[in-house]
Amino acid sequence: MINIGDLKIKSNFLLAPMSGVTDYPNREIVKKFEPGLVFSEMIASRALLSQNEKTLKMIKKTDNYISAIQLAGCDAKIMGEASKICENSGADIIDINMGCPVKKVVNGFAGSALMKNEGLATKILESVTRSVNIPVTLKMRKGWDDNSLNAPNIAKIAENCGIKMITIHGRTRCQMYKGRSDWKFVKNVKRSVKIPVLVNGDITNNKSLKEALRDSEADGAMIGRGSYGRPWIFQELNSDTPLKINNSFKKDIILNHLQLSLEHYGKEIGLKSFRKHLGWYSKSIINSNEFRSKINQCTDEVKLKYLINDFF
Ligand SMILES: Cc1cc2nc3c(=O)[nH]c(=O)nc-3n(C[C@H](O)[C@H](O)[C@H](O)COP(=O)(O)O)c2cc1C
Structure with a gap:
């Protein structure tokens, strides 16, 4: 079982954050099948500070379940303040987004664009970890492109800043969602830090989970699209048995x-x-x-x- 700081989670298989998908109703359904924890959709830190009604609704706590809120942004001070709001709203964990490849996000220097700017990434990691008393985690990709596969380096920086768990989606930003998630690459991150590392990307059943864990040597896995219309996938992964759903x-x-x-x-x-x-x-x-x-x-x-x- 993974410890995220002082938090112990019951399963090493987690629901990935997905904009437009892992909203409060979806998280309430998925939790019935006992993932280690559930992640909110990515929340824009600036919108949270301006008390935007729609954004506040997005951070609604999943009832009686360990829940992480994922924050996106590129201003260290704002990210720190937004994380405090999330902590006060009942979040158990803050996750920092350094993986989003979408133009609108990276053009504002947030999401995976932060992987290109390790100085700014460090400031954000420091600001968020100093602002809250709950564990802070990080989700990122392999790097920006094939010439800058710096996830292992950012992982070390993150661990030094007090980050408690790292998830790697085994693609670069420039790949977007093309090709296959490179589970073997995740091993480089796993070997560079002592905190738990999760493998992510293209895990859709017990077979792919086993392969991903073997190739990556990761402590656990995060599942996104594999849960579409199949929230019970977490029960299947936890019990290592496919379910017959009528x-x-x-x-x-x-x-x-x-x-x-x-x-x-x-x-x-x-x-x-x-x-x-x-x-x-x-x-x-x-x-x-x-x-x-x-x-x-x-x-x-x-x-x-x-x-x-x-x-x-
Ligand atoms: C519709 C959609 C929305 C996503 N939104 C987010 C997000 O808000 N934050 C994030 O870190 N990743 C986001 N992702 C990436 C997923 O968390 C995950 O890293 C990626 O889909 C690969 O995992 P999978 O193959 O299990 O889906 C999103 C992916 C999809 C398909």
């Missing part, structure tokens, strides 16, 4: 997820934001294309529940 079980999960979404966002946004999850839940079931085209046009909660009951 449609009735799936339907209960889906209706629960929908209800949480409606309560969290209200009807209009709740229905809209739930569609992608419903698409994932119904993937590879016979007639799912037809089902998806129906749900994408549906704006009525009662009708949507009827369609779900009917399909599953």
Whole structure:
């Protein structure tokens, strides 16, 4: 089992932070299947400081479960202040984003752009670790591009700053999501620090988990897209056994997820934001294309529940 600072987590397999996916309703569903902990979506530190209502909603604490809030930004002072807000809102861990490859984020020198500027990255790591009493973790990629694979170096800097765990997505920023996650590279990070290191990227079942852990020598793994429409993947990974999920079980999960979404966002946004999850839940079931085209046009909660009951 991994210790993140003083926190002991029960499973070494964690839900990855994903913008537009790992919102409060999703985290509430995934936690039923016992990942080591759940991560929020990436939160813009500046927006948090300005008390932006939508942003404050994004840091809602997952009930009775170890939860990390991930912060993005490039101003050390603002990142420190934002981390304090998260700690006060009940976060158990602050995670710093140095992996996001999206243009809008890296053009503002945040996300994976920080890997190109180790000086600024250090200032941010120092500021956040000094600002809070809870453990701070870091998520990053291999480096900016193939000519700058500096994750092992940043990992050492991070450990010296008091970071308690590091996750490596085995791609460079310039790769975005192309190619395969380089699990073997993660070994270079693992060997450069004493704190726990997690491997991330392209882990979707027990087989790929085993290979990723073997190749990376990592202490655990973080799973993102492999949990799309399959929140029970964490139970499968924890027990090393694939689960047989029948449609009735799936339907209960889906209706629960929908209800949480409606309560969290209200009807209009709740229905809209739930569609992608419903698409994932119904993937590879016979007639799912037809089902998806129906749900994408549906704006009525009662009708949507009827369609779900009917399909599953
Ligand atoms: C839709 C989407 C949103 C993401 N948002 C974030 C984010 O907010 N913060 C972050 O560190 N990584 C983010 N990622 C990257 C994932 O956390 C993860 O590193 C990546 O998807 C590789 O892991 P996987 O193959 O298990 O999905 C996102 C990925 C996807 C697909």
